[in-house]
Amino acid sequence: MTALSLPTSTAADLLEGFPFPFSHDSYRYSTNVEPARSPVATPVGQWGASVVTVDSEYHRELAERAVLLERDPSRYGVLPHMEVACWDAMLVLLRELASARPDAFHLDVVDAEGPTYRWRNDLLGIEQTFVVGRRETLPAEPLAWACQQVQEDVVLLDQRSGELYGDAGVVTFAADWSFGFDLGMTFLEIHGPVPRVHAEGVIPRAREFILRLQPGQVYRRTNWTLTVGRRLDVATETYPEWGPDRAMVLHVDDDAFGHLVHLRVEVQHLLRLPESGAVMFLIRTHLLPLADIARVPAWRERTAAVLTELPQDMADYKGIAAYRSRAAAWLRDCTSTTTPAPASPSALAPEESR
Amino acid sequence: MAGTTGMSGSVRERLRLVVVALDDSVPGIRSLVLADAGGAPLPPFTPGSHVVLEVPAGPPGSARPRPTANAYSLTGENAHPLDYRISVLRAREGGGSAWVHDLAVGDRVTALGPRSGFAPVQRAAKHLLLGAGIGVTPLVSHLRSAVRWGRDAELVHLHRSGAGAHAADLAELAARGARVTTVTDRESFTALLDDLLRTQPFGTHLYCCGPAGFMELVTAAAARSGWPASRVHTESFGVEALDPGAPFQVAVAGRTVEVPAGTSLLEALEDAGLAVPNLCRQGVCGECRVSVTVPEGGRLVHRDLYLDDDEKRAGRCAMACVSRALPTSGAAADLEVHL
Numbered sequence: 001m002t003a004l005s006l007p008t009s010t011a012a013d014l015l016e017g018f019p020f021p022f023s024h025d026s027y028r029y030s031t032n033v034e035p036a037r038s039p040v041a042t043p044v045g046q047w048g049a050s051v052v053t054v055d056s057e058y059h060r061e062l063a064e065r066a067v068l069l070e071r072d073p074s075r076y077g078v079l080p081h082m083e084v085a086c087w088d089a090m091l092v093l094l095r096e097l098a099s100a101r102p103d104a105f106h107l108d109v110v111d112a113e114g115p116t117y118r119w120r121n122d123l124l125g126i127e128q129t130f131v132v133g134r135r136e137t138l139p140a141e142p143l144a145w146a147c148q149q150v151q152e153d154v155v156l157l158d159q160r161s162g163e164l165y166g167d168a169g170v171v172t173f174a175a176d177w178s179f180g181f182d183l184g185m186t187f188l189e190i191h192g193p194v195p196r197v198h199a200e201g202v203i204p205r206a207r208e209f210i211l212r213l214q215p216g217q218v219y220r221r222t223n224w225t226l227t228v229g230r231r232l233d234v235a236t237e238t239y240p241e242w243g244p245d246r247a248m249v250l251h252v253d254d255d256a257f258g259h260l261v262h263l264r265v266e267v268q269h270l271l272r273l274p275e276s277g278a279v280m281f282l283i284r285t286h287l288l289p290l291a292d293i294a295r296v297p298a299w300r301e302r303t304a305a306v307l308t309e310l311p312q313d314m315a316d317y318k319g320i321a322a323y324r325s326r327a328a329a330w331l332r333d334c335t336s337t338t339t340p341a342p343a344s345p346s347a348l349a350p351e352e353s354r
Numbered sequence: 355m356a357g358t359t360g361m362s363g364s365v366r367e368r369l370r371l372v373v374v375a376l377d378d379s380v381p382g383i384r385s386l387v388l389a390d391a392g393g394a395p396l397p398p399f400t401p402g403s404h405v406v407l408e409v410p411a412g413p414p415g416s417a418r419p420r421p422t423a424n425a426y427s428l429t430g431e432n433a434h435p436l437d438y439r440i441s442v443l444r445a446r447e448g449g450g451s452a453w454v455h456d457l458a459v460g461d462r463v464t465a466l467g468p469r470s471g472f473a474p475v476q477r478a479a480k481h482l483l484l485g486a487g488i489g490v491t492p493l494v495s496h497l498r499s500a501v502r503w504g505r506d507a508e509l510v511h512l513h514r515s516g517a518g519a520h521a522a523d524l525a526e527l528a529a530r531g532a533r534v535t536t537v538t539d540r541e542s543f544t545a546l547l548d549d550l551l552r553t554q555p556f557g558t559h560l561y562c563c564g565p566a567g568f569m570e571l572v573t574a575a576a577a578r579s580g581w582p583a584s585r586v587h588t589e590s591f592g593v594e595a596l597d598p599g600a601p602f603q604v605a606v607a608g609r610t611v612e613v614p615a616g617t618s619l620l621e622a623l624e625d626a627g628l629a630v631p632n633l634c635r636q637g638v639c640g641e642c643r644v645s646v647t648v649p650e651g652g653r654l655v656h657r658d659l660y661l662d663d664d665e666k667r668a669g670r671c672a673m674a675c676v677s678r679a680l681p682t683s684g685a686a687a688d689l690e691v692h693l
Contacts, residue, residue: 081477084503115434132433133503160475161584162664214469216367216397274398275433275499277473 010292011056016045018288020296021222021265025305029197029314031205036218036269043296050100051218051269052093052150053284058123061151061173061232068172068233069144074180075172075235076144082168085156085278087132089168090142092273092280093150094119121149143170152269155179157187157210157279164210164279166190171235173285175225175264176319178236195313215274220267225318226327227264230287246322254330258291261327263303290327294334304331367397367467369405373457374437383488383519384455385429385441391462396435401495402472402561402589403428405438405465406639409450417448423634424450425659427491427563427589428468429520432499438465441519443488466639472561472589474499479557482550483509484572486564487519492589493563494520494527501530508533510550512543512568547572551579563589590659599655599678605687613678619644619691620674628693630674637676646672647690653680654689 020042039049047053069075078086094117097105106120114131121127126149130137138145147154147170155169164187171179182190187207188198197203213219227234228245249260269282294300307320307328315321375387390396404425412418430439445451457463472492474481481500483493490511500507511518515538528534537543551560560581562572569588576586598616606628613622620642623630632642637658648654648669656666658673665671672689679689 084476109434112434112436158476159473160477162662214467215399215403216467272400272470274400276476277400277470278476 010289013056014286014288015292015295017047017053017055018042018045018286018292019047019222019265019267020299020302021224022302022306025302026309027224027306027314029194029200029202031202031209032221033206033209033219033270034221036220036271043298047267048220051096051220051271051282052100052152053267054097054101054104054123054151058151062124062148064232065147065170065172069170072180072237074178074237076147076170077180077183078141078143078168079158079184082156082158082276082278085158085273085276085280086141086143086168088273088275088278089154089156089280090146091117091132092271093146093152093154097121097150124149143168151284153283153285155281155283156273157281159211159277159279162211163187164207167278171283173232173283174235175223175227175266175285176234176236181236193317195317210270210279213270213272213279215272215277218269218271220269223266223268225264226320226324227262227287228260228323230262230289232285232287246319249323250326257326257330258294258334259289261290261323261330262287263290263293290330290334294331300331300334304328307331369396369465369467371438371463371465373459373461373463376457376459380519380521381517382444383441383517384444385439385519386454386457387430387437387439388463388465389437396438397467398435399428399432399468400470400473401432401499402474402492403432403468403470403495404492405440405468406634407440407450407454408464408466408633409453412448412453417446418450418453420635421633422450422636423466423639424454424636425469425634425638427495429491429494429523432495433502441488441491466633472563472587474505474561475559475587477557478559478585479506479555480559481505481507482554482558482560483507484512484547484550484560484562484564485509486512486568487514487517489562489564489568489589490520490524491563493561494523496561497524497527497532497534501527501532506555508535508550510535510537510543510546512537512540512564514538544571544575547575548579551576551581558585560586561589562587566590600681602679602681602688603686604679604689604691606691607693610687618675619672619677619689623674623691623693630693632675635675637673640673642674643671644674645670645692647692648679649682649685649687649690652682652685652688654678655680 036051039046094107098107104122108118110116110118116129116131118129153171153173155166155171157164158167166182166185169179188203191203228249231242234242249257252260265286267284271280273280293303307324315324370391371388372391373386374389377385404427406423406425409422409424411421426440426442428438429441430437442451442454444455474496481496483496485493493509497507497509518536524534537546560576562569573586573588601614604611604613611622611626613619620630620632630642630644633639637660640660654669654672655678656672657676660673682688
């Protein structure tokens with residue numbers, strides 16, 4: 001059994017910015033793509049105004065990414081023809097950071113020749129002047145450097161002969177898949193193991209959509225699963241570390257269960273990179289324990305309904321078959337005595353009656 | 355993905371531009387520099403992209419009774435564009451190109467933002483760029499990008515003597531290391547072509563843009579030399595006059611609409627009081643895409659430059675402005691249109 005410490009309490013911004021993924025009482029895979037950059041209001045806040053999201057976990061998650069990359073370099077991969085796409089991706093990520101948090105990130109053109117940029121990341125104390133395409137003007141390879149500064153995982157898809165290939169990326173927070181294994185695969189191969197979506201045409205439709213994506217267009221979708229513990233790295237490579245938690249969690253008491261089991265939501269963005277024509281796929285992982293989900297009645301009820309109704313094959317694929325029934329029951333049965341008081345009652349009060 | 359729930363809404367940005375410079379130094383060809391009317395930076399684009407310029411209707415009774423729109427390749431800086439550059443060959447009188455040739459510095463124009471459909475293949479071992487006449491335009495941005503990123507590229511431009519568009523751009527890129535060859539007669543080009551096609555390194559991709567006859571020449575020669583079709587990329591330009599086609603019948607909104615020869619499906623639908631969003635009316639912009647069902651034994655002739663080959667084969671949508679159905683015996687209607 002793995003040693004897991006109970007989190008003390010969730011920072012307020014993680015609850016307020018949580019991208020609650022369910023719009024119905026049941027969940028099926030769909031090509032649920034929508035234009036990005038439009039904020040979505042929730043009972044306790046909002047999410048989705050920007051393409052990249054910086055929150056109070058910024059330093060901790062980036063430190064964790066650095067440790068994971070050090071331990072397992074296969075979380076970062078770039079096939080040789082993806083060099084231009086990596087510069088492209090880096091520039092877009094820096095621009096999106098500056099646009100999401102102009103108080104903390106600054107990107108300025110200092111010379112149109114090159115062109116030469118100056119970048120400032122006040123949160124990490126980085127100041128760097130670089131020339132696009134000149135590796136020696138950066139402290140690291142462009143994609144690797146950008147991913148030291150965004151909480152998002154990144155996959156770059158090359159498009160050639162009417163096909164999409166996952167040919168570069170930095171993925172340290174994979175939810176039960178392996179970036180190193182998938183590197184170089186086609187879009188359809190990468191999604192091969194997902195149940196239902198092939199027969200239902202979801203993945204082929206998504207592929208058609210991505211093939212036609214034009215520069216300047218940004219779309220997003222969400223995906224979800226459950227994770228035991230506030231654990232971002234649940235990649236195939238570290239399964240021996242986290243796999244046993246799925247059985248372990250059945251044996252903890254109710255209070256520990258509500259704090260250990262997290263609703264894990266990925267906000268995924270898709271955009272076409274202008275210079276290389278590659279597609280950038282961003283995965284931003286948000287984790288919120290059931291104990292916090294339960295603080296929002298609408299979230300508590302809906303999550304319980306979805307977990308109850310979810311077909312067995314989908315629960316198996318998501319790796320939550322063993323404990324999803326207990327999670328649903330926990331949410332349904334959780335009363336004011338097992339639910340911690342809301343951190344900011346005023347924010348919750350108007351929504352309680354929904 | 356029109357018609358697929360949750361996936362539409364990918365509307366291209368409409369840009370308000372102003373003409374800031376004109377160059378008429380090459381006979382019959384006008385190069386324009388367009389900037390954002392509000393002084394904002396313009397969206398970056400993938401090499402080989404085009405913009406669609408909106409062309410207003412001419413006066414009543416003129417050769418251009420309706421508004422139209424023309425696609426023009428972007429030839430300038432693509433990654434950090436301060437302006438958009440296009441070059442336009444003056445074609446028939448009264449058409450969109452004649453309107454462009456009448457623009458003056460300071461005039462306002464509206465364009466649909468860049469669309470990429472002719473991008474360099476990043477994994478190519480080498481890029482062989484073959485252009486004829488004004489068809490060199492998308493290849494100029496290919497070559498600029500190749501020089502910037504150190505990609506192996508070679509460009510051959512066939513044009514009439516004294517009518518070489520973008521000669522200065524090509525000379526500048528050649529000075530920075532690009533291989534550029536200019537040919538001014540077709541025989542020399544044909545001889546050079548066979549040699550070029552047989553001496554490229556494995557993994558070379560060929561990009562070809564020019565008049566239809568030129569592209570047929572190049573693609574046929576490439577096929578003869580054993581080039582796989584997946585390594586040969588063509589970009590059409592200049593929509594040539596489409597034949598009027600045969601009359602056919604369309605089932606739409608619970609009624610039957612007759613489409614006479616010489617009348618487009620779009621015009622027939624409009625005449626029947628059915629609104630279809632549209633812009634260029636020549637199969638370029640994609641605005642008038644309609645969902646269709648082809649009856650058993652029926653056939654759809656697409657004729658547009660917007661849909662890709664797979665979409666055309668699937669036959670579930672069509673560009674109302676240029677696509678037609680072939681009349682099929684027996685069926686009540688030759689095509690069902692779902693608006």
